[in-house]
Amino acid sequence: MSLVYLPGEQGVSARALVQEFAASSAVKADNALTRAEAASMLSRVTQLPKPDMADAASVFPDLDKHSSRSDVRKLVALGMIAKNDYPKGFQPDKAVTRFEIMKWMASGLAASDESFKQALADTAHTLLPTPETYKGGIADKQIPYIAVIRGTGIITGMQDGTFRPADPVSKAELAASLLRYKRVEGTKAEGYQALNELREVGLTGSNLSSITKFKYERVTYFNNDGTYKPEAVASAGIDLEQHIDVSTLEPYLRIPGIGLDYHHFVNGYSKRYKFVRLEELGMSLKDAIADAYDTGYMPHLGVEDPSKLSQKDLNLILSHEDATLKVEGSRMPFTSFADVVDSPIKAKKVATAKLHRMIFVDVPVTGKGEAKGVYANYFADTIASWGKLDNSVYMAFTEMTIQTHSDKMDIMTFYGAIGNGNGNGFFKFSRLAPETLDKNGLTTVPMATSTYFTKDSVRRFWTFGTYLKKYRDPVHLTTDSGAYFRAYYQP
Structure with missing residues (x-):
């Protein structure tokens, strides 16, 4: 049983690629590939910028006299092959597995664009649409690599939906996959609908946003008791009248980070000019209020970033009869x-x-x-x-x-x-x-x-x-x- 190919890609182009690689090898198209042969094919297909080979010079001692040495070194330098995956040496003549191919290609995509690197992180806990998810056959650490390759359509699995990561790969199968890989490399992960679903499921447990026309509502900026949540507050303070009795403000002066918020009017709208903490005023609060009015500014007692207030301190500010408040729903995250x-x-x-x-x-x-x-x-x-x-x-x-x-x-x-x-x-x-x-x-x-x-x-x-x-x-x-x-x- 062979891999499931996308429409039109098991035809002339795939065979032509097989013939090209076959010209440099005695291995038939349907025979299992070795790691060395697979690395050679992938090395020729990738369009990633030429890497600095210095760090990969002697990464696998068992390749020093092998014909695949330069190709494997190149893939290691590009980040497509990880040295830690082969602690006993690369063993170039060993049959390459489906998962090795998928990991090499997924790592290549991650090297080609940061979005694929993020996709690998996002799909670590996704639900792979394969019988092996519940029947076994795929290790947890293999999930993100398979998800990225499945999500981009490079490999969609066997006819029964399995991926069989431990199985060997034929030259014909790899050639067809490389045709698709070549088109995906360097693009953006967000451009693949299936991958978007797998990423969302990995992050949230559902693909609701990716496949349906339902959109999540934002978290409400009210608490259950009707008070405002600090994270939704764009500005909060107490209007300071010119002749206010500052002794009535004593409970509010103990709020951490409290200070004077200077505002002025621009085109009929109040706009913040500056914020100064009380300890930085250089004068008494009463004098600072008078000075603000003399220079044409409206002073408020508040903090520089009210969204970081504790719930207790925000409630205290809003309890004042001259409290002002501006809430921005866009500050609240979406429910999920x-x-x-x-x-x-x-x-x-x-x-x-x-x-x-x-x-x-x-x-x-x-x-x-x-x-x-x-x-x-x-x-x-x-x-x-x-x-x-x-x-x-x-x-x-x-x-x-x-x-x-x-x-x-x-x-x-x-x-x-x-x-x-x-x-x-x-x-x-x-x-x-x-x-x-x-x-x-x-x-x-x-x-x-x-x-x-x-x-x-x-x-x-x-x-x-x-x-x-x-x-x-x-x-x-x-x-x-x-x-x-x-x-x-x-x-």
Whole structure:
């Protein structure tokens, strides 16, 4: 079984490249490649700037008299081959594995543009759409390299979705991959939809922003008690009237970093001129206020950066009757699925749920195209069962854990407890298709849940639900700790 090639790339161009390399080697195109041969092919294809070879002069002593010496040295100097990966020497005549090729190429992309280096970091904990994720066969440290190569389409896996990182590579397979690598090298990681999904899942546990038209809402700048969060505050202070009794300001003068904020009016708007800490005024506070008015400035008592105030000190400033405040919602970060990952959600005394991942697939209107997204084929069997939908939808596949506390627990009991206790109907418990489960080693809820959710049991499984693409209500969830995310449809 061979690698899955992209359309049009297993044809003349790939064969021509194979023939070119074959001219310098007695190895046939379908035979397994050695490390030396693979390094030679990659060395000729990469367009990275010529490196300084001094640091790689004697990196592998077992290459000193080998014909691949200069090619391997070049790849080491470029950062494509890591010396630490070969503590017993490069062993150039040993068969090269699929993972070695993927790591060399992913490292080459990282050397070609900083965005791919960041992509490697972002995908360290992503969900690879391959049966090997749950069935085994891919080590954790291999995930980011495979993710970058999969996300850019350089190698999309075998016909059954596996990558088989320990398997050998033929010359024909590598040649076809190098054609794609050559086009990707030097581009930006953000230009690849599949890689964007894998990066987002690695960082947040969901690909919501990458594949859907839902966008996350910003974190609110209010606390639960109605007070403002300091990080949202652009300016906060106390207006100082010209003849104010400064003795009434005593509680505020103990705030760390407190000082005078001088403002003046420009085109009808108040604009900061300068900020001076009290200890730097060089005069009494009363005299400084008078001096500010004499020179045409409006003084406020405040701090240089109110966003760094403690909640207690911000509340104290705002408690003054002459307090001023400017809040900027853009200072607040966006909510994210990452905020609720592994955060407990209790269903009264029945059970406690935790979410791990929420994966979206773009399902088109029936008969108008194929499902989109890097995870479409991974969940393809389940998607096929929804093929008669009249409206295009997003399918959301959710991985969760439920710990049962009651001896009377089933899905309907859980639904009721969640709705009554936390007021959200986020959880959906449709079962994945048997074909999907068998192919990828996934677990879903059984038909009879009352015997599955036994008291003190801990069950981890996948379920799915659907959202209309123009779903007007928010996709949202709040956990018991107060962590939450909200996402709205935004055309």
